[in-house]
Amino acid sequence: MKDHKFDRYIYMGITAISVIVAATIVVFLFVERKAMMAMGRRILTVLTPIIYGAVMAFLFSPIYNMGMRWTLNSSKRICKSEKMRTAVGGAVGTAASLAFLAIIILSLAKMIIPQLYSSIVGIVNTMPVYFQNMYDWLTDLFANNPPLEQAVLAAYQQTAAAFQNWASDSLIPNLQNLENLQSLEKILGGVSNGVINIFNLAKNLLIGLIVMVYLLNIKDTLSAQGKKLVYALLPVRAANGTVEEFRYIHRVFSGFIIGKLIDSLIIGVICFILMNLFKLPFALLISVIIGVTNVIPFFGPFIGAIPSAVLVFLISPKQCLYFVGLILLLQQFDGNILGPRILGNSTGLSSFWVLFSILLFGGLFGFVGMIIAVPVTAVIFDLLSKFQGHFLRKKKLSFDTRDYMELKKVDEESGRFIHHQ
Numbered sequence: 001m002k003d004h005k006f007d008r009y010i011y012m013g014i015t016a017i018s019v020i021v022a023a024t025i026v027v028f029l030f031v032e033r034k035a036m037m038a039m040g041r042r043i044l045t046v047l048t049p050i051i052y053g054a055v056m057a058f059l060f061s062p063i064y065n066m067g068m069r070w071t072l073n074s075s076k077r078i079c080k081s082e083k084m085r086t087a088v089g090g091a092v093g094t095a096a097s098l099a100f101l102a103i104i105i106l107s108l109a110k111m112i113i114p115q116l117y118s119s120i121v122g123i124v125n126t127m128p129v130y131f132q133n134m135y136d137w138l139t140d141l142f143a144n145n146p147p148l149e150q151a152v153l154a155a156y157q158q159t160a161a162a163f164q165n166w167a168s169d170s171l172i173p174n175l176q177n178l179e180n181l182q183s184l185e186k187i188l189g190g191v192s193n194g195v196i197n198i199f200n201l202a203k204n205l206l207i208g209l210i211v212m213v214y215l216l217n218i219k220d221t222l223s224a225q226g227k228k229l230v231y232a233l234l235p236v237r238a239a240n241g242t243v244e245e246f247r248y249i250h251r252v253f254s255g256f257i258i259g260k261l262i263d264s265l266i267i268g269v270i271c272f273i274l275m276n277l278f279k280l281p282f283a284l285l286i287s288v289i290i291g292v293t294n295v296i297p298f299f300g301p302f303i304g305a306i307p308s309a310v311l312v313f314l315i316s317p318k319q320c321l322y323f324v325g326l327i328l329l330l331q332q333f334d335g336n337i338l339g340p341r342i343l344g345n346s347t348g349l350s351s352f353w354v355l356f357s358i359l360l361f362g363g364l365f366g367f368v369g370m371i372i373a374v375p376v377t378a379v380i381f382d383l384l385s386k387f388q389g390h391f392l393r394k395k396k397l398s399f400d401t402r403d404y405m406e407l408k409k410v411d412e413e414s415g416r417f418i419h420h421q
Contacts, residue, residue: 049204053211057219060097062258064216067093090217097216101209112288131160245386249379256375263342264294267334274330280323281315282308290327294334296370298358301331349378 029036044051071089079085138156142149215222226246231239268291275283286308293304305327313320349357357377361369392399396415406419 049207050211052204052208053215056101056208056212057215058253059258059261060101060212061216061219063097063100064093067096094213094216098209098213108288111284135160241386245383248382252378252382253372253375256378257371259342260295260297260371263334263339264291264300266338266342267291267294267330270333271326271330274326275323278322278326280312280319280326282311286311286323290330296358296367297374298354299362299370301327301334305331349374349381353377353381 068086068089071092072085075085075088079088135153135156138152139149142152227243230242233239234242268287271290272283272287275287280286289308290301290304293300296303305324308327309320309324312323354374354377357373358370361373361376363369365372389399397410398404398417403417408418408420410417
């Protein structure tokens with residue numbers, strides 16, 4: 001006869017050992033947190049090209065899939081071998097993805113670099129006028145306090161002179177070298193940490209591009225291998241739930257991020273049209289800034305509008321007011337009409353949790369964290385909702401949040417909800 005009492009002792013011993021091991025690991029991680037954080041940063045740095053490649057593969061997978069499907073459908077009569085058609089379809093999908101990426105990069109470079117150069121040169125050339133206007137304004141502001149006026153104007157003149165010297169002696173020559181590519185030795189001769197970072201970024205992007213090509217062609221195999229591992233490790237019911245959850249994660253991320261990119265592209269184009277219509281300066285440059293920063297939910301419009309408003313203000317304070325009004329109208333249109341039509345309720349988060357998630361993930365992971373904050377939070381909420389539903393179902397309690405409003409207690413015997421009177 002089986003000794004259940006002995007089994008209980010074994011269970012208690014295993015539990016105690018597990019708790020001790022877990023506590024030891026937690027203490028070790030806390031004591032060696034600096035070393036662990038340094039190791040984490042090192043691992044993240046090494047994996048940066050893989051992360052870039054995975055992100056690009058995720059973004060360009062719709063283009064790849066379109067190329068693959070078109071090839072498979074078009075080559076049925078020509079080639080009977082499914083393996084051959086799949087190989088050709090993968091090549092076509094990869095070529096289409098790379099071509100689309102090249103078009104985006106070249107178009108942005110062709111638009112932004114000349115506009116950025118001409119904008120900066122124009123600002124620097126008219127800088128004496130801006131400084132003189134500011135000088136006159138400070139003179140009028142402190143006219144009733146001569147000692148303070150003298151101190152402020154002296155500090156202002158020194159700052160203005162230093163900035164003008166830096167702009168004319170360093171900024172403009174380097175921009176000219178960068179645009180004309182005729183003084184490569186001079187540029188390379190002044191290699192600094194910033195330049196090294198640029199080379200590292202270029203290296204990571206190049207390796208990421210290769211990773212993207214590999215991932216696009218093996219993504220279906222990787223997905224199948226992942227499902228096989230899940231079904232091997234978990235009971236069938238739990239495995240089904242896990243696979244369904246990953247499908248939900250894919251829907252949320254693809255729906256939100258790709259939808260937000262389309263939304264931001266439309267906003268950038270509308271901004272460019274309106275700025276040209278009202279004859280506002282730096283139309284192309286500012287429209288690209290507005291479009292790119294609009295990818296960030298909630299704070300994106302402010303992040304893009306503030307530096308853009310400063311640029312316009314340097315040309316004309318009156319035009320700056322027009323620009324601010326235009327951006328406010330544009331963001332109202334995006335937030336209330338365009339955004340909901342494109343994104344719909346893809347995340348199901350309230351405005352508070354959108355704000356909370358952006359602040360949290362933005363503080364932890366910077367710009368990338370602000371972009372992924374909303375879909376990641378939506379996935380976390382979905383998991384919490386499923387766990388909550390599981391335990392409520394076991395206790396035979398209501399799922400409806402409204403039943404818990406003004407709740408005093410739940411009767412233990414009948415399960416009846418008792419509310420405050």
